[in-house]
Amino acid sequence: MYIGVDYYPEQWPRERWDTDLKLMKELGINVVRIAEFGWSVMEPEEGAYDFSLIDDAIAAIESYGFDVVLGTPTATPPAWLIEKYPDVLPADDHGNVIGFGARRHYTVNSEVYQQLTKQIVEEMAKRYGSHPAVIGWQVDNEYGHEKSDRSYSETDRKAFQSWLQEKYESLDELNERWGTVFWSQTYTNWSQIPVPKKVYQEHNPSLLLDFDRFCAEAYNRYNRLQVETLRKYIADRQFITHNFVYSGLSQDQKEMAKDLDFISFDNYPVWGGLADPISPAAIARQHDLCRGTKNGKGYWVMEELSGAQGWSQIGYLPRPGHLKLWTYQAISRGAEAIVYFRWRAARYGTEQFCHGILDHDGKPRRKYNEVKDVITSLEGFADQWIESEIPADVGFYHDPENDWAWQIQPQSDQFNYIGEFLRFYEPAHSLNAQGNIIRDDEDLSRYKVVVVPVYFLTKKTFNDRLKDYVANGGTVIFSYRTGVKDEDNIVTDQTLPGDLAGLAGIQVHEYESLRGGKSGRVKGVAGAVEGLSSSASVWCDYIEPETAEVLATYEDSWFQDRAAVTKNKYGEGTVYYVGAGIESPMLQKLYASIFEETNLTYTETAENVELVRRESEEASYLSVLNHDVEEGHEVALPEGEWTDAASGEKHTGVLEIPRLGSLVLEKRKQH
Known part of the structure; x- marks a missing residue:
């Protein structure tokens, strides 16, 4: 098993390198990631390459018996590049150019930037593609992070129009599917179609969703450019990966992962500005997303938090035991390598307060000893452990396009996509029922239960597969706002939940967005939730049962006894519909009963x-x-x-x- 550190030799005096490497050796690591922010070091001016520092760093690292992962440095275009080619800069949704001074200051749609990227990646690959110490490559760093997933420059506008023309072929087709007759938005020339900069009200939801798809595909092409350039020169034994961020970006990680040998992830359970770490279920969800991105293949944690993190704000200080806990949790859920970020806290630059295994004075203390204990504890069993399988009985459906549709129209100021996904993920996590996060191409028959939370933007093929799955004995859990939209982000003309109404055995004639501090009350009237009560936040679907049994109703002077939670038999299977944002205790009771009915393995433990x-x-x-x-x-x-x-x-x-x-x-x- 690989366990290592992220190191920045260019940020430290050369006379310090040997001290750092000796300490790393005593720590017990075996791999070091370098160079992902080192473009100006390797190409101080256009076409003038100087790899001497990286050569010396790799030689020093190799001399201690460590392997090396090289990052391509394209997340940080150097100052000379921006001065010479200012059009590579992205623009925000107000049209303001994002300037030089931080990172990720480029648009992937710039042909100039694509060429400059190819040149630096090619030179690195020629030099290190056969180096015995280099085991693999990380392309770029955290695609789309820090709001760099969407750019609205003139370059992006032209690329978006070309993308739309290729997708729809005719303006008649686009106008029909977007419904541009609304507000006199009908387009008569491709050049009329904007990127969605700020307007007085809001853009057409269909345009916005296609823009997100365009942005995701643009990053896929940019990633492929780097991967194909590397493949021409590197040895077959060297891998190619990328360290993803899973936070609702206009990125399709699963599609991008097809070009990678495996995916990587940066695991930060707490960050600057957070008073406490995110919940165990929230961390677990991200690991499950990693495992699902490459259809169950293991992944690397390329950055594992090792100290308090932050830029201008510093987050919570991890307590003794946290580093081992988060390392073990990552490996338990599919990580095959752990690389701690960072070796030592930087003395200058934006990440001065991203604390590492060593702090600013460079002296080993508690965190160093804790990481050493973690590495020692894994000796003797880690390889067998990571080669074992992770059984999963629950499938949790996640489609980034559904996430994007919710970002376009959240409908309630209480709504947050990740928060609502967690609402329906956390009860299974609390019951220690194991699952995979899946897309619509998954074989549903392998799961005893499929959870489909906030399924707002539907896909007909997935709808049909859900119907077949339930008819053949499967169990599905739906939530409120199921079946509202089609793939073009157009509202269905069928009674809600649209195409899935027959499957759920219900109709929804009225609903309510709960805003601000408003909430409702739900009481259990049958089954495992009978006698239980819960507040309801975010949303209320007032359900009209047809063939479904009512499990819970609303307690409301206007909608007293209207159904809130239902259960329907469909073929050989069962469908549950949860029409409101009810709290975890009631959902956990419901899930436990569902798991018992389906003979699904679960274990109740103390909270956390x-x-x-x-x-x-x-x-x-x-x-x-x-x-x-x-x-x-x-x-x-x-x-x-x-x-x-x-x-x-x-x-x-x-x-x-x-x-x-x-x-x-x-x-x-x-x-």
């Missing part, structure tokens, strides 16, 4: 205790992770004797897990 199972032919593995910063908890172990994979200690029955405790238990299989 996470269990993750993995299986190989030789052994079963159980990760026990306590995210509670205040208290230890008891965990009832599955039947049999379990061995702590790190210490060899035996456990049966009930395990005491301390606050921020993390361990991996192993049970060998009998053959």
Whole structure:
């Protein structure tokens, strides 16, 4: 297994390198990522390449027995490039040019920038494509991050118009599918179509969705440019990856991943401005997205938080135990390598307060010792652990286009796509029921339950597959606002939930957006939720059951006893519809009953205790992770004797897990 650090030799005196590398050797790492922000070091002026610093850095790293991952430096175009080619700069949605001074200051639609990218990547690949210490490449850095996913410059406008012309072929087709007759928006020339800069009201939702698709495809092409350039020169043994960000960007990571050997991810459970880490379920969701991006293939965490993070604001200081906990959680859910960000906190520049394994004084202390303990603990079992499979019984549907449609029309000021996805992911996570995050190309039959949250923008092919899945015995959980739009972001002319009304056995004649501090109340009237009560936020679908059974109703003077949660038999399967943003305790009870009905494995634990199972032919593995910063908890172990994979200690029955405790238990299989 690879465990390493992100290092910036160009930011430190050469006489410090040896000290750093000795400390890394004592730490126990085996890989170092470098160069992803080093364009001005390698090409100080156009066409004049100077690889001496990178040559010396790789030689020094190699001398200590470490492997190297090289980053292509295209996330930080140098000052000379911007001065000479200012048209590569992106523009915001007001049309203001984003200037030089930070990073990601380019538009992927600039042909000039594409050529300059190809040149620097080609020169790097020629020089290091056969280097014995270089095991792989990271292209660019965090595509689309910091709002760089969408650009509105004149270059982008022309590229968008060309993209639309290729997609629709005729303006008649575009006008029809976008409904441009509304507000006299009919286009008679491709050149009339704008990029969606700020207007008095809001742009056509169909235009906005296509713009997001265009932006995503533009990044795919830009990534492919780098990958194809590298492939011409690098050895077959060298991999190509990219470190993704999963935060609702106009990026299609799954499509981009087709050109990569595997994907990578930057894992920051807490960041500047956050008083506390995000929830365990929120971290788990991101890891599950990584695993799903390449259809279950393992991934690298190319940046794993190792200290308090922030730029102008500094976030929460990870407590003793957090680094091991987050490392173990990542590997449990599919990470095959961990690279800690960063080796040492920078003394200058924007990331001065991104603290690393070492702080500004460069002296090893608690965090260094904690990472060393993590690496030591993994010796002897990590390779077998990461080669084992992650069984999954639940499929959680996620489509970035649905996310984009919600960003265009959130409909409630309480709505946040990730937050609402988590509303329907977290109950399964709390019950330790394992799942995969899936797209519409997944084989649904492998799952006992499929959860389809806030399915606003629908895809007909996926609708049909859901119908077949349920008819053949599957179970689906829908949420409010299901079935509203088609793929062109046009509202259905069928009674809601549109094409899925028969499947759910309901109709929705009225609904309400809950804004500000408004909320409703829902009471359980049947099944596992009978007698329970919950507040309802964000949205209320007032459901008219047809063939569905009512499980919960609203408590409201105007809509008293209207259905809020229903259950419908369809063919051999079952469909649940949750019409409001009800709270986790009620959803968890509902999920538990669904899991029991479907014979799905789940385990109830104390809040903030996470269990993750993995299986190989030789052994079963159980990760026990306590995210509670205040208290230890008891965990009832599955039947049999379990061995702590790190210490060899035996456990049966009930395990005491301390606050921020993390361990991996192993049970060998009998053959």
